[in-house]
Amino acid sequence: MNKLQDYGVKENYIIEAKSFPEFELGRVIAQYKGMYKVSLENGEKLAELSGKLRYEIDESLKLPLVGDYVLVSKNQGNVIINKILSRKSVFFRSSNEKKDDKQGIVANIDTVFICMSLNENYNLNRLERYLSIAWDSGAIPVIVLTKSDLCESIQEKIKEVESISAFSDIILTSNKENNKEKFKKFLAKNQTVAFIGSSGVGKTTLINELIGEEILLTQEIGKNDKGKHTTTNREMVISLYGGVIIDTPGMREIGVRDINLDKYYDDIEELIKKCRFSDCTHTNEPGCQVRKAIELGTLDKRRVENYFKIKRENSYDGLRGKELEKQKLDHMFKEIGGMKKVRNFIKDKQKRRGY
Known part of the structure; x- marks a missing residue:
């Protein structure tokens, strides 16, 4: 059983890795403070950066991200990340205070689901920010409007979102219905998707539904519909349909510097x-x-x-x-x-x- 294939490895990365026969190909499937979890052909290992790679990295965006394909070498129980392969896409946000601080969120995703709930979280300006960054990332954005059962003017809201969607698909979800089939076409084998959005919009609840079990923790939203940060680490999970999903921490603010x-x-x-x-x-x-x-x-x-x-x-x-x-x-x-x-x-x- 090839675990790397379970996490959506594409042929071009297998070919690229062959140019470095001294290393083994892996994919970053989780990110923690100073450590990573990497899927290899024969299983999963904790990983850290090599001293050389750590020295060469001069900005945070060049650090490994969940979704990255990396070349590793064995080091007793763990593995060492020696090189990050070329990225197909990268979703990042910028700090509004620091000059060069571009914080990478996820890499090598095919589709990015931008989640916005139809209650107090509804904000067209914020949605436009997400869309502008998503289109610039190299991934295809899809708008997910959650908690439709809490909205009394659904058609009006859909019309407003359509006016700024730039022809992105729009998926309407509710806590009171089965949502899995709506995402099926985006989650075929070898597809990688990410869910982004503010805290409390229901990303984690949706992902649990799409993987068939409650692996990821959820919390009730706070007063005034302000969400709590449920996801604190980025993590990749396998969906019911074979494609892989990356959950991301909720973002109340998202900088937009250096985007096209x-x-x-x-x-x-x-x-x-x-x-x-x-x-x-x-x-x-x-x-x-x-x-x-x-x-x-x-x-x-x-x-x-x-x-x-x-x-x-x-x-x-x-x-x-x-x-x-x-x-x-x-x-x-x-x-x-x-x-x-x-x-x-x-x-x-x-x-x-x-x-």
Whole structure:
């Protein structure tokens, strides 16, 4: 019995591994603090990084992730990870404080299920953030709307989600029905999927249903529909249909730096290119195609505002302290000429008042 095949190994990784005959191919199936669990052909082993690999890694995104294919060597009871093979896809989030801190979530997934519940967790801006990152990751996003039995305006919510879905599939689930068949086509043998979303949206409950037993712990959500962090480690499990599933910790906030917005906001980016002025702020300039589309009703104002909010976060990447604060203030006062004019305006006003 080949355990590695149970965890969805694809032929291209088997071929890539043959270039390094001194090592054995494995797949990371769980991640803990400083340690990993790796599936090999003959079983599962705990693993740690080799000293050489640890030295070469200069950012957290290059650390092994659940879903990664790795080359290992034996070391008594455990194994040593010597190399991470090329990634087909990688889902990561960025810190809003640290310059280079991109936190990898999962790697080599075919489909990413973005879960959002239809109660107080419902938030289109957050969903757009997940979608923009998912499309940039290399995986195919599918939107999962959970707890539909708690929603009194399902059709209205579905229509809103469809308007921003970028043609992603939408799956509606309920705690009061069997949901397994809705996911079957995504969970065929050799397929890897991941569930992401805020805490308390029901990811773990869904995964337990799809693997046929309650391996993963669940908790009741707290007051005001705010979820508790049930999953604390990333872990890969085998579904009823042969495909493998990765559960991820709930994320209340998700940074969006360094992602390519073209893939999800391409309609807005195309309109910006057609504005009369290259430095158009899309507020009051003549010939602004973005404002025109909003006025005509072909572009949603909320979506545009969310796009520019994400765009600003990207522009703040790498800035620290006063430099970051200056850029934020420059943005706030851009339509009246930036901070230099604002400072001059304040000085003139103070002089007139005799300060």
